[in-house]
Amino acid sequence: MSAVDEKTMEKIVALCKRRGFVFPSSEIYGGLNSCWDYGPLGVELKRNVKEAWWRSMVTSRDDIVGLDASILMHPKVWETSGHVAGFSDPMVDCKKCKARFRADHLETARCPEKPSKKPGECAGELTEARQFNLMFKTQLGPVEDSGAVVFLRPETAQGIFVNFKSVVESSRVKPPFGVAQIGKSFRNEITPGNFTFRTREFEQMEMEFFVPPDEAGKWYDYWCETRRQWYLDLGLREENLRMRTHGDDELAHYSVGCADVEYLFPFGWSELEGVANRTDFDLKRHSEASGENLTFFDNETNTHFTPYVIEPAAGADRATLAFLVDSFEEEKLEKETRTVLHLHPRLAPIKAAILPLVKREEGMVKMGQELAKQLRDAGISAFYDEKSAIGRRYRRMDEAGTPYCFTIDSTSLEDGTVTVRDRDSMEQSRMSAQEVLPFLREKI
């Protein structure tokens, strides 16, 4: 496979558009800055990423439960969490070209005015840094007064903290236990960019793990390693993944430990996920502000305590982008170059392509349609295609990341076998049509 730095984002963005992974939002009206839509293949890929996360965090464990909190929450939540006062980034403006940059990202930012490159190189003067709150405001109900102002949540985590009591009372959980949630968050980012990496509307996959305070260190180490391993198990190459521990100067004031899972994108090492020891800060603050008791009563020791929280907070869009980038290859073959996405079979939007060799051969068509239906009935996404030359159909499936193509030919009609072609090795072998479903189940 080619090295990651040979890949260019432009090629990946073009593939995403061409094959229906990601489209610019509202494109017929010229698009909307930093907003993207997931197309037919992209929506399946992202769903599979979220499904893999949910399975590893919730379904396969007995100590984590799920939650789906609303995006609009009581404004007090954000005052208490510190977001109203402090959820801001320093921003500078260029007085000449009017571009706006994050003051702490000036090294990597690009001036939009050509041929200049760096902020300020267009001979413009940069303003002093000002704090800019990243929360989107809207209003609840028809009256436009200040009392109706609410925020679009900038993180899903607070929805978990404010439901702590309800979850404990309804679900028989006991620390150490976790609450997981997947959902949209919104941040009015100063400099969105790098395709879907930094957008103003995005999806988070967050889990708050509540533990006895003296076990926090142990669980922090556990979640750092468990989350790193999740990306590797789904096929990210180890050399492109690293853990970066935050220095003391980078830590949020309530946090005593934080490490980022970083991926080597074509634009450099960037955060996929943060794992933080948030201490008892959030529960204590919400308890003080709401007057609700958010401690846990341990009836073995007859004591109340406020759990510490270990939080792995990931982005569904960033993970999806990392899997796309890591799996992308332009492979030089003897006579051509093929573009292929080596996606893990569990993530691949289409698991199997069913390809009758000859379009007008009734027997082949019937056998192919039956096989496709059998797979779909079993919950495996199958794509049936009888158009164009077989080589071109294989290439289209390579670009979509489809791990297996099953071809039906004249031998199939005689002995009930099909050809299976492996996306990565391009090797072909025969198997009985009846073996296809168990074969795919095992691979996925």
Ligand code: ATP
């Ligand atoms: P960054 O430093 O890149 O702005 P962050 O440290 O502010 O990210 P967190 O608040 O830790 O991010 O959010 C958890 C995860 O949510 C991030 O690791 C990332 O995957 C995702 N995320 C955060 N902001 C965005 C965004 N603007 N676009 C896409 N995903 C995001």
